[in-house]
Amino acid sequence: MNSVCSISPPKGRPREFDIDVALGQALLVFWRNGYEAASMTELTAAMGITKPSLYAAFGNKEQLFHKALDLYEREKLAYMTSALEAPTARAVAERLLRGALEMQMSTCDPKGCLGVISAATCGAEAEPIKAEVVKRRASSEAALIKRFADAQSAGEFPEGMTPEALTRFLFAILQGIALQGGSGATCAELSQLVETSMAVWPTQ
Numbered sequence: 001m002n003s004v005c006s007i008s009p010p011k012g013r014p015r016e017f018d019i020d021v022a023l024g025q026a027l028l029v030f031w032r033n034g035y036e037a038a039s040m041t042e043l044t045a046a047m048g049i050t051k052p053s054l055y056a057a058f059g060n061k062e063q064l065f066h067k068a069l070d071l072y073e074r075e076k077l078a079y080m081t082s083a084l085e086a087p088t089a090r091a092v093a094e095r096l097l098r099g100a101l102e103m104q105m106s107t108c109d110p111k112g113c114l115g116v117i118s119a120a121t122c123g124a125e126a127e128p129i130k131a132e133v134v135k136r137r138a139s140s141e142a143a144l145i146k147r148f149a150d151a152q153s154a155g156e157f158p159e160g161m162t163p164e165a166l167t168r169f170l171f172a173i174l175q176g177i178a179l180q181g182g183s184g185a186t187c188a189e190l191s192q193l194v195e196t197s198m199a200v201w202p203t204q
Helices: 019-033 040-047 051-058 061-076 078-083 089-104 114-120 124-153 163-182 187-199
Strands: none
Touching: 019 040, 019 051, 019 061, 019 114, 040 051, 040 061, 051 061, 061 078, 061 114, 061 124, 078 089, 089 124, 089 163, 089 187, 114 124, 114 163, 124 163, 163 187
């Protein structure tokens, strides 16, 4: 005698939106406005969901921002990870600069840097967001310092140059590209900045 199994339907209503698409839309809102200026009304409208659905899928606004920041680093800053694999310190710098230039010249995304925009516009109530952005930037800087330390050991650096100083120099240029891109600088202007930076780069 064949037994018949009864399968109960899942509790609650099924999610009626694509969570990855919704997160991508949230990223664009945060990227354009910064963390504090991105209102829940604008976020839910862009994501095409209600506030209860947002809370159920992503948590509160701060948790949503963290997930958007993860997506930003994974998709928009992937060039930073691949740059560390370049064979020389100069090649690392060039990959980073050209990657930053390409991102600013994209016609699909907002200009500027999500981390810089959000950290710069955070008030006292959003201090944890600023701290998170600073922590992630510090992690990126540490990885670059380590890579440049390897280049120094290989004899690539001129006398008196340190991995820490070169990392700060490069990050200042990268942030400058993002800030100028967000302020309306043209592709030609940003390209000139990249070319000039490479012309004065101290390693071969």
